[in-house]
Amino acid sequence: MNFRHFLTLLILPAIAGCAAGPGTRSAAASSTVTVGIAAINDFHGALEPPKTSVVVADGKGGVIQIPAGGSAYLASAVDSVRQKYLNHLTVAAGDLIGASQLSSSLFLDEPAIGVLNRIGLDFNAVGNHEFDRGRDELKRKASGGCAQYSALKPCRLEPFKGARFGYLAANSVEADGKTLFPATALRSFGSGKRRVTVGLIGLTLKETGDLSSREGLKGVHFTDEADTVNALVPGLKAKGAAAIVLLIHQGGYTKGDPDPSACPALTGGIRPILDRLDPRVDVVVSGHTHWSYVCDYGQYNPERPFLLTSAGVFGQLVTDIALDIDPAAKRVVAKRASNVIVQSEGYATRIGRIEPKDQFARFAPRADIAAYVARYVDASKAEIQRPVGKLAGEVKRPGGDSSWNGGTLGNLIADSQLAATRKAGAQIAFMNPFGIRAPHTLTPGADGTITFGQIYAVQPFTNGMVTMSLTGAELKAALEEGLDDTQPKQLLSASQGFAWTYDLTRPAGSRVMAMTLDGKAIDPAQTYRVTVNSFLANGGDSFATFARQRDAAISPLTDVEAMEAWLGGPALRAVPAEERASEAAK
Structure with missing residues (x-):
């Protein structure tokens, strides 16, 4: 992100007329x-x-x-x-x-x-x-x-x-x-x-x-x-x-x-x-x-x-x-x-x-x-440098802390959490972009290697994962909560197979235009199994819909463990570069 660094000197007299001339010190100043x-x-x-x-x-x-x-x-x-x-x-x-x-x-x-x-x-x-x-x-x-x-x-x-x-x-x-x-x-x-x-x-x-x-x-x-x-x-x-x-x-x-x-x-x-x-x-x-x-x-x-x-x-x-x-x-x-x-x-x-x-x-x-x-750096080196898997290319959250989009890194995290909770019936997983921390990027080594230090840096909260039942209408409501006018906007990063479009020119509550899972339109009345991290599941970032946690199953893994498992396969993990949340055509 771009930080504003003002090397400003402000002198703010509390009352008019108390400033002394150059090279002098007023009686008021000397008594302060x-x-x-x-x-x-x-x-x-x-x-x-x-x-x-x-x-x-x-x-x-x-x-x-x-x-x-x-x-x-x-x-x-x-x-x-x-x-x-x-x-x-x-x-x-x-x-x-x-x-x-x-x-x-x-x-x-x-x-x-x-x-x-x-x-x-x-x-x-x-x-x-x-x-x-x-x-x-x-x-x-x-x-x-x-x-x-x-x-x-x-x-x-x-x-x-x-x-x-x-x-x-x-x-x-x-x-x-x-x-x-x-x-x-x-x-x-x-x-x-x-x-x-x-x-x-x-x-x-x-x-x-x-x-x-x-x-x-x-x-x-x-x-x-x-x-x-x-x-x-x-x-x-x-x-x-x-x-x-x-x-x-x-x-x-x-x-x-x-x-x-x-x-x-x-x-x-x-x-x-x-x-x-x-x-x-x-x-x-x-x-x-x-x-x-x-x-x-x-x-x-x-x-x-x-x-x-x-x-x-x-x-x-x-x-x-x-x-x-x-x-x-x-x-x-x-x-x-x-x-x-x-x-x-x-x-x-x-x-x-x-x-x-x-x-x-x-x-x-x-x-x-x-x-x-x-002392602490030395004690942490072995864990920081431990390889956890391989990635085919760089993934990142563009724009850093000020970005409302999780980018390819958000997609990768959502994919890892979906894979980790399939046994709980998960069909969709979401990641909040503000939960992705600096350096907001995973850059593999020359052979594709990613270390534990890298995945921990972007997900340092060791959140759990919760899989819950939501209707299609509740899914829409959750996505709308990320686009309302009462908090900084967030495009929830979705797992592979889920896609949605939005239009910010529409009134709050009606900005989500379409949602599909594996190419099929989401049915407002159908129930889907959805995974989010425990922060979101407790209503974090004002996502109140997730806090209902109906039919909730709590994963034994943390979010970092899910990412380690996802990257730890025998082959390079592909970069999930496709656009899963897109703005509706004007």
């Missing part, structure tokens, strides 16, 4: 206390450099690609931000774990927590991927211990002591009405008359229940983001918070070429939240979309001049935020931010190497983090 904040989001257990780039404009109509990311480099970049400030915080806006690199995921993301502890994270807002392995496993991440809540065994390399940072979960509410983790936190700096307090609120997007396994949530529900924040702001102010920082796992997108000076055409789920937010919030650190930006939101809504930031994905950037606080008035008088590229080591691509660039800051990998990560 500055608090620096290093912010990240969507780390996704990226222990090693992810071999992806930050893209910035080169000023000549082109772009520059800067290799970035990797936890040892991220640690040094965070250190460089903190060293600028006497008073500082390190915060995150969720999805620090889940959909992780294999060297982290194979060990239940315990090493990702270990890295973040060593970096010195203070607070993290729970994101949807924090719930990937369920509520109880997330609680273990926070408190430590070796209790087993998933198929993988915990504490395989060392005892797990849990997070040394605080989780914030203001809108993650359990059945007894209490939040899963604290909703807010306060952190004070200085003393006497120059003592200032920063209040923090952390929360995830309200759709997290649709993005995570409902079985694993065990009664946790998610309240409206703006309503939740607005109810908490007065209490933080009453406790003396001079600045309020919101950490929210929801974000936006921008359009246009990478721009070092602005945040153009901001869209996405964050905007309607911000437009309802209490204007006493000073900074909004966002995430979820894997985009990066630094925005003066007052340009979009003058009544809400928030400083809005996001640091992309995989630790490729860290946001350097500074708040100048008047301790007497207990308010922020100026705020500014910039995204710092976590430039790391070069890497090879099919069109050449991407090398570090001297015009951008270089960071040495922090030795303690590098040594810690190396």
Whole structure:
């Protein structure tokens, strides 16, 4: 995907006329206390450099690609931000774990927590991927211990002591009405008359229940983001918070070429939240979309001049935020931010190497983090490199995380799940494109070999598979749910033999035009056996029809095991390149 990396410096005076002339410092400025904040989001257990780039404009109509990311480099970049400030915080806006690199995921993301502890994270807002392995496993991440809540065994390399940072979960509410983790936190700096307090609120997007396994949530529900924040702001102010920082796992997108000076055409789920937010919030650190930006939101809504930031994905950037606080008035008088590229080591691509660039800051990998990560990388190598089968060519989900189409990779996954569940009567299988993760591609070796590391990387959730009975009418309803106007659109990838057409110009609920199985039209009244992963079977991504699970049969295999079995035959597995979902002719 194309990440927007804005190396923007915003200075937002709170009151007109307070700026001093060049080379001078105003009385108001000299009386302020500055608090620096290093912010990240969507780390996704990226222990090693992810071999992806930050893209910035080169000023000549082109772009520059800067290799970035990797936890040892991220640690040094965070250190460089903190060293600028006497008073500082390190915060995150969720999805620090889940959909992780294999060297982290194979060990239940315990090493990702270990890295973040060593970096010195203070607070993290729970994101949807924090719930990937369920509520109880997330609680273990926070408190430590070796209790087993998933198929993988915990504490395989060392005892797990849990997070040394605080989780914030203001809108993650359990059945007894209490939040899963604290909703807010306060952190004070200085003393006497120059003592200032920063209040923090952390929360995830309200759709997290649709993005995570409902079985694993065990009664946790998610309240409206703006309503939740607005109810908490007065209490933080009453406790003396001079600045309020919101950490929210929801974000936006921008359009246009990478721009070092602005945040153009901001869209996405964050905007309607911000437009309802209490204007006493000073900074909004966002995430979820894997985009990066630094925005003066007052340009979009003058009544809400928030400083809005996001640091992309995989630790490729860290946001350097500074708040100048008047301790007497207990308010922020100026705020500014910039995204710092976590430039790391070069890497090879099919069109050449991407090398570090001297015009951008270089960071040495922090030795303690590098040594810690190396233990887990070494322990995972045998499993990562283990051959699982052969594939006749490359399959991929075109467009990456932002794509609503699973492509040939989605087809391959659906085919593998159909084959694995034939004994349960399966006739059709579907795969959701948003369940296909980076690198979104399976590229076989010269002899066609595919490794376990490759198939795990694109399906890191170890979902189960559920085969259920659906009528033809229910099949149509499920496909329509992927095309409605209440969520990002998704074309479900179908297994071989099933084809369907759609027309997005038609009203929601009537966009599926035709469906066939082995060339025969689907009968609305006939019952079919359909396989989906356990995430979809629990209503994930708002596919409520699958959650009915009528006559359900649960496979003993996981989705990754099904893929391994499908590729493990004696011959090359063909690339499923045919178009199974197509737009109706205009």
